[in-house]
Amino acid sequence: MKQILLITDGCSNVGESPVMAAAHALQDGITVNVIGVVDYGTIGELGSREIEDIAKAGGGLSRIVGTPQLAQTMQMMTRKTVVQTIQQAVNKEVKKILGDGSLEDLPPAKRSQVVTVVDELSETAPLRLALLIDASASMKPKLAAVEDAIRDLALSLEAREGVSEISVFHFPGTTGEPAVLDMDWSTNVSDIRALFGRIRMKGATPTGPAIFKVLEHFRYGTLNEHQVRFAAHSDDGEGMPGGYVV
């Protein structure tokens, strides 16, 4: 199971549409969840619509919360998405056996069996979760809370029976990369320490290009491999980021 969790506080303003990037992610079998973090005021109609649209295109969930609810929301979303992914897969099997019909249409005894399987797989299936953190200037006061929430989430994932790996990206990078890898795939909570200490904040929010970068990381594992494929990818005419602000 593969998931991206995007944490942002506003609208993207550079590069490709993040909604399209999320649709690409879903195509690759990666679910995209989005959390909008607001502490004072609101996120704006445009921002909240974008957050919802990214999640819809990415087959995931979206929520707008304040920093106090951040940890709990991240934990809940990740779990719900794992269960949903499993449920979708199981539902396909159920449909093969029973013809048309969803979980709600099954008689209680059958439903109980299906849910037992879903619970079992949700706990044991391997999970890869990439966290993509908006580090634009307005997010700066919230980054400490984000880091605490990531640590808390990692603690929950560590308790799963299946292997759960987390990687962390922030965007934009200081030298023009759409996203920077802060922590590569890890199963260890203690690796998450002082993630964003060195970040210099930038004004731009290239959410779309950043999602594309994370997709590359999912596909090819390491960043070095990715550089090679990066060029090839832009030849595909998928529209690699050209002129995002540096």
Place this chain on the structure above:
Amino acid sequence: MGMSSNPPRSPGDVIVGKWRGNRYVVERLLGKGANGTVYLVNREGRREKYALKIGYDALDLQSEINVMTSLQSCRARQDWQDRAAAPLAAYFLEADDASEGGFPFYVMRYVHGMPLHYFLSKKGSSWLGLIGLKLLDRLSGLHEYGFIFGDLKPENVVVSEYGEAELIDFGGAGPIGRSVKQFTEWHDRGFWNAGSRIGDESYDLFAFAVLCLRLLDESGLKQAARQLPQTRSAEDLVKLANQLPDKKLASWLGMALKGGFSTSAQAKEMWRSHVYKSRIGKPEPMATPRWLTGAFALSLCLLAFTVYWIYRF
């Protein structure tokens, strides 16, 4: 976010089960949990009242039902044992879907009472020794069957007028060794950097200890929880426990917070012998008031006089 699109039920509404056909009449709202809304209902044809939980999500609710039915079947298999000690003495009744609206629900025994924190604030914290024992009894029963409760907090404990305690809301319950599904910040071992979120017996015992602290020193707990996440530790909670006037309770809590009990059965026995018995052991000495002595003497005289009067004729 998948939250219920079900409208709230009003008193008098009838919920009919699609599969089993039983009819339930809504009396009033009892409360809301993470997985659904609970109503007090009457079942047509029976005098008893039940609690009926309408789920927000079929899968989440079924998962909860599965835990309860497997507990119930554990109980049935071990029925020759002490009935009263079973963690769910006939707690779960049936699960069904509404014939109108199609929403999933299940029906359970209705425990008439109030949440633990209300009970203690109304009746006094001297009840904690007894209720704590009953709770630990429930928990160790669950553990014996291979489950943990998970989301233990005062809101999930109902206490009857006469101190009967019952766990409600099994949304966080699951098999031992699995990750804990639902928890509440203050009661969570991970929140205090005191261990993993893998459900084991000491996870519930930790949550139980925080529950005691919350009931006895909520402001102290609140303050400790407000620290930076990295600096929170079980040690802060142990310090709070040590400030309690009851030293035996404090040392029990210290053990639970540090994961010092190997099983919850052991923790229960320690509670019984140290916390519970220590309350019973020292009844408050009460001087007999003088008027009572006088009244007693007078009534003796009256008795003697009456006896004399009766036998005289």
